[in-house]
Amino acid sequence: ELAEELLDNSPRFILLSYPMKLADGRFKSPLVLLYLGPPTCDSESKMLCAGAVELIREKAGV
Template sequence: MSATISPDVLPLLKRFRFRREKNVAALILKIDVQNLTIEHDTTLDGATLEDISDELPDSAPRYVLLSYVLELNDGRVTYPLVLMFYSPEAARPDWKMIYSASIAAIADAAGTRGKMLELRDAEDLTDEWVRGELHGSH
């Protein structure tokens, strides 16, 4: 059982994917489990990872499309766009399954196939954690 992307979300994904700002931003999506549709939850622009972490619920999964500022070891700066699957331990198992089954659709629509991070605890969302995860994929 997987969810479908709400038609309202597709233009948000496209705009977020092609944004020109060079700062940290997040597009947070949730699933309406009654209708099995993926919907917009909130957008944070010019945010810190702590701001993003504060927006994540303690007991419900979310998808976070993260635009991040990453300084590479050679001094170059990149702005990777990654999909983060937030699945807290306290979330209901059936919700986790619906979110897991629907992640490929979000990754395809956002153009982030192969760039997915999995987060279990919102407190772990730190620069050190994100850099460590991203350096593993760069």
């Protein structure tokens, strides 16, 4: 499981894509960007990752 691989005290980004069928029969796969900064994470790591959110969004096209 992915959850077992992630450290409890490190921030992370999750880029989620899920397929959906539109009313007209076409398929679409929207992207959702999630940022997780656990309370146990140190402040410096949280700030570094929070500062990268816009860059990740831009590169991923979210």
